Structure formats: C-alpha cells, structure tokens
Amino acid sequence: MPAETKVDKVAKVEASTARPASAPLTERQEARRRRILHASAQLASRGGFDAVQMREVAESSQVALGTLYRYFPSKIHLLVATMQDQLEHMHSTLRKKPPQGDTAAERVAETLMRAFRALQREPHLADAMVRALTFADRSVSPEVDQVSRQTTVIILDAMGLENPTPEQLSAVRVIEHTWHSALITWLSGRASIAQVKIDIETVCRLIALTAPEDRG
Amino acid sequence: MPAETKVDKVAKVEASTARPASAPLTERQEARRRRILHASAQLASRGGFDAVQMREVAESSQVALGTLYRYFPSKIHLLVATMQDQLEHMHSTLRKKPPQGDTAAERVAETLMRAFRALQREPHLADAMVRALTFADRSVSPEVDQVSRQTTVIILDAMGLENPTPEQLSAVRVIEHTWHSALITWLSGRASIAQVKIDIETVCRLIALTAPEDRG
DNA sequence: CGCTAATCTAGAACAAGTTTCAGACTTGAT
C-alpha cells in the first residue's frame, strides 16, 4: 500500500503540551506521535510494562518499527513520554477542582491521594509508567526531569504558594521522593493502599515545619 | 573436563547470612553461590546494571548458564541478592563505629550519609543494585522486602530505639522512601551529592516530630 | 560398592529491545 495519500492540508497544530519545538512537527507527524502515545497507554493499561512491546506499539499505531524508534529512542523514552502526557491530563483535572483542606499539608496530601486514586483505576498503566521512570538512565534525564518539574508544580499549586522558601522546596522534594517510592512499593505489592496513605500523610507533616504559609 | 572431582569433605558452613535454610546447600553449592555473587558485584562495579550480563556472570563464576538461573531465577534476583550481601557488610561496618550525633535525627542522617559515601566509592555497583531494586516486580518481593527490613534495622539502630512507636516507624518508612528515591536521582545524574545530603537531612527532621526518644 | 534422584554442563533455541538497510514516499525550495 502507498505509505500515505497525496491529500494533506490544514494548519499546524502547535500542540498545547510544552514540547520544545526543536523540530516543529508537521501535522501528520504530530498525528503519528499521538497514535504512538495512545497505543502505548492502551497496551500499558492492559498488561503493564511488559505488555508494551515495541513491535506491538508500532503495529497498533500503524507505524514502522524504525519510525517508532525515531520518535522515541527507547521503550523507556516512550513510557516516560506517556507519563508526561498523563501528568498533563492530571494537572488540568486537578486545576478544575482544587483541594479543600485548611492547611497546606492537608491540601497536598489530598491532592496526592487524589492522584493515587486515579492511578489505582489503571494500575497496569501506573506500573508501566513508574517502572520506566525509576529505571530510566542518564540518557532519559531531560524527560524524567520534566516529569519531576511537573510534579513539583502540582504540589506547589496544592500548597497555594507562589514564592516558596528554600525550606519549602526541600520539603517538596522529599514529598516527591516519598511519593515515587511509595508508589513503587504499592505497585510491587509490598505495601497496601492504606500504607501508602499513611506514608503520604506522614511526609506531608514536613510542610508544617517550614516557614508559615506565604501566599506571595 | 570432569565437572567436579570426587574429593569433598568438611562440615556444612551454615552461612552467617540469614538464608532461610529451605534447602541447605552443600559446601560446593555454597561456594558456587559465592562465586556467582562475587562475579556479579565485580561486573557491576565496572559498568553498572548493563555490564552484568548473565552469560558473563556464568563464565566468570565458572558455572553453566542454566546453573546460574537455578541459583538466581533472574538478573533482578541476582542483583537484589548482591545488594543483600553488600548491605550485610555495611551493617556490620556501621555496628563497629556507631554514629555520634546528639539527636536521633542527627545520627540517622550521619548513618545514611556514611552509607551514601560508601556507595559513591562504587557508583556503578550502586547503580546496578538500586536499579534492580526499584525495577523488581512482584516475583522478587520477598527478597526486596528483606532488603527493606535490613535497611529499617540499620536506621532504627542509628536512632538507638528498641521499642519504636508507630509514629516513629512511619517516619522511618518515609526516610527509607526518601533514601531510595534520592539515590535514584543521584545515580541518574539529576541531583548532586549536595542535594542528596540536603534531602536526607530534611527528611530526618521528621524524627523530631515523633514521640521523645525512648530507649526501651 | 552400586543405584537413583538431583544437580550440573554445554549448547541450542526463543523472546523482545534495538539497529540497520534498501527502497518508496514527502517535503520544501526552486
């Protein structure tokens, strides 16, 4: 079959997602990229990390294996990108219904538990994304860093801070560490959901130790 | 060559390491096990996770590939076992020179930083062990749990507690989460050594929030 | 010692991530 028909028009999409337009994608390339991410998330939702097989992703997204690798240089890159994608969803969802707690600690804990419940709905997808994230080596640092920054923003949003102090930023770092690691222990069946909740609540108390709430 | 000579004597070794004697190993089996773990650590020290290739481990330890898999059912199992091994070293080293800080929080932070410096001496080995630990799926849960328990003991030792309160145990859990996750960010080049130090010190303050020091 | 079950070995075979390549298709500029 011909790889693609001649017909092709419409303006560029300029995706809302902050993709550093290092090489602006054509519309069809953007479409391919989306198809790939969609296939990745779909396969991951079924069987987790192992079920995301590059040949299958390629087939599901109607793209040659070589093309898949051109878009995402490794399975880990692909899954981390999938996570970026999901995080954006999550963030915009959270923005619509901000947490209601009285203290920053409560709001952060509530936000993380809400995110956690979302992950519980697709545990296999969570497995694939989190495993990829923690298994990533240096070659994926920029992408993993991006995920980390996005997570930081979500937590700071929950705290309601615009000018966090260095101490508060340290607390946020530790909260993120705990969040990731607690997720891993849950995913690998070594901690219950209740235990994860306790861990999150415990670490959020750190916030109370930092400078008083400062809304800019 | 004959697989092994007839000569074989001496008593059972009953390894000091708490191996659940589900199937007591003969002396030569114990020796094979040690050779394998040694080869694993050696290869890991060179090139990290990727350098630990099962065929190479088998060759280095003079064991057939199938035998290697009989002893350790996967590369992850092998590396987690390698970590157990190293942790025991670490623990006995730490026992000899307990930390000197005045507060529990200080002692824990000092202990973890000491462990961290030990890891820095063999960053590739650290990479292999930590990546295996966080990548492990459910089939490795018992072994990973064992590592986790061992880490808990080390931290409780540093705190000087024999009867920790539930709150203190929660704090210890969060400290472990932070420790693992901070290690990962350091190994993947996304955080500096200084940053890891700050994170550890930050989380150790959680201890101060728990019940007053209780020496049993 | 002689037997049987378990273990070990060498090596082939299989699975999935990754790389490579020749040729077809698109794109952008002229």
Next chain:
DNA sequence: ATCAAGTCTGAAACTTGTTCTAGATTAGCG
C-alpha cells in the same frame, strides 16, 4: 512541476535475558 534532502516502510539482523534439552556428574542411601 521538479529535484534534493529528509522521512517512512518492511524486513532482516543483532543483542542479551530466559528457557529447554540431552547427556555427564554428584549426592545420598542401602
């Protein structure tokens, strides 16, 4: 419309973790 450069495709090849097999060796026991 046409050409050069870049992209995509299909398929094969390569790598490394894992499994399997047949035969040799060893361990435990009578």
